[in-house]
Amino acid sequence: MSAQEEKIKLEERDRTLQEIANRLGVRAERGRRFAELTSLRVGGSIDWVISPETEAQAAAIVYELEQAGIGWRALGSGSNVLADDGEHHYVVLSLSDMKGEVRVEGDCVSVSAGYSLPRLCIDVARQGLSGIEGLGALWMNAGAYGHEIGTVTEIVRVAREGKVAEIPGDSVQWNYRHSSFKEGELLLGATLRLLHDDPDQIRARMDDAKSRRLATQPHGARSAGCFFKNPPASTTGTGKIIDEMGMKGARRGTAVVSPVHANFIVTEGENARAEDALALAEEIRERVRREQGIELEYEVELWRANQPTKQVTGEVASEDRDVDEKGKEQQP
Numbered sequence: 001m002s003a004q005e006e007k008i009k010l011e012e013r014d015r016t017l018q019e020i021a022n023r024l025g026v027r028a029e030r031g032r033r034f035a036e037l038t039s040l041r042v043g044g045s046i047d048w049v050i051s052p053e054t055e056a057q058a059a060a061i062v063y064e065l066e067q068a069g070i071g072w073r074a075l076g077s078g079s080n081v082l083a084d085d086g087e088h089h090y091v092v093l094s095l096s097d098m099k100g101e102v103r104v105e106g107d108c109v110s111v112s113a114g115y116s117l118p119r120l121c122i123d124v125a126r127q128g129l130s131g132i133e134g135l136g137a138l139w140m141n142a143g144a145y146g147h148e149i150g151t152v153t154e155i156v157r158v159a160r161e162g163k164v165a166e167i168p169g170d171s172v173q174w175n176y177r178h179s180s181f182k183e184g185e186l187l188l189g190a191t192l193r194l195l196h197d198d199p200d201q202i203r204a205r206m207d208d209a210k211s212r213r214l215a216t217q218p219h220g221a222r223s224a225g226c227f228f229k230n231p232p233a234s235t236t237g238t239g240k241i242i243d244e245m246g247m248k249g250a251r252r253g254t255a256v257v258s259p260v261h262a263n264f265i266v267t268e269g270e271n272a273r274a275e276d277a278l279a280l281a282e283e284i285r286e287r288v289r290r291e292q293g294i295e296l297e298y299e300v301e302l303w304r305a306n307q308p309t310k311q312v313t314g315e316v317a318s319e320d321r322d323v324d325e326k327g328k329e330q331q332p
């Protein structure tokens, strides 16, 4: 397709998108950048960011986009995405406005996709419900300290044919930092079945998890958590491998290997670049390959401007972990 044809196609897409957003009453913005929407604070321009406020709106809008042949990607808090510095010609469906209401019935808690998980942990702890303190999102089957969110998920609400559909949590395969949801599935919310416990004890466990994180991870730094998965065949975590190569503090432009946790790449400065983080990541991979014979896989998702679909980074993902007293690694 020539540049002129591409331009006409995009203008047509823009008109269609604006019409759909207006009709459904969903905010659609231009001129946003991944640097504003991801925790690494890097990444280039995005054609459109659309922000539904309710699960029904989100289900309706993705249906309409699909009917119109307009590609989209879901973005939560952007804490596991490294988007490159280019111009991303696709639509980002931001879930950050979709907070909804937390509904508690007995030991079940229903929550929408945009609700902050740390906030939810605090809310339910006050009501004496435990089981998610220290977890992350459903898509990645996030987890920490021996818990994973999939194990407490009773129902997942997904977008199907423009409507909100419910699927049982036990019909989903929950693997290590990976779920069996297919590319293009939008998760709208979930009902979690928690355990009753003493609010003081839950609070104490949350405080404990927080202090362990503060001791082992860079605090207040701009990161995406662990950058690489742990090598499946190695008993040593990736953080330790990188640390033992003396790479803590290694720098490429605006990206640095955290001096606190070697599997965290942090970015610095107003003009930080994804290019620097990627170059540093590739330098680490090259050294680990050369010196250890290990091929590190990305845990962070790389979103390329010239790739309309996500890069598949492998079936089994893992978050880097610290080594506990038994020599087994634990989530940070």
Ligand SMILES: Cc1cc2nc3c(=O)[nH]c(=O)nc-3n(C[C@H](O)[C@H](O)[C@H](O)COP(=O)(O)OP(=O)(O)OC[C@H]3O[C@@H](n4cnc5c(N)ncnc54)[C@H](O)[C@@H]3O)c2cc1C
Pocket: 039, 073, 074, 075, 076, 077, 078, 079, 080, 081, 095, 113, 135, 136, 137, 138, 139, 140, 141, 142, 143, 144, 177, 185, 186, 187, 188, 217, 223, 224, 225, 226, 301, 310, 319, 331, 332
């Ligand atoms: C300091 C720090 C510490 C971390 N520690 C941990 C940890 O201990 N354990 C852990 O597991 N992770 C950890 N992470 C990584 C990350 O926070 C989690 O993986 C988190 O669950 C990602 O959620 P998100 O909303 O930010 O996802 P995003 O980064 O926004 O998206 C990640 C992927 O999920 C998809 N996605 C997001 N929402 C939806 C949706 N509603 N429907 C469909 N797809 C969706 C996106 O398209 C993308 O593919 C850490 C990150 C940071 C910055």
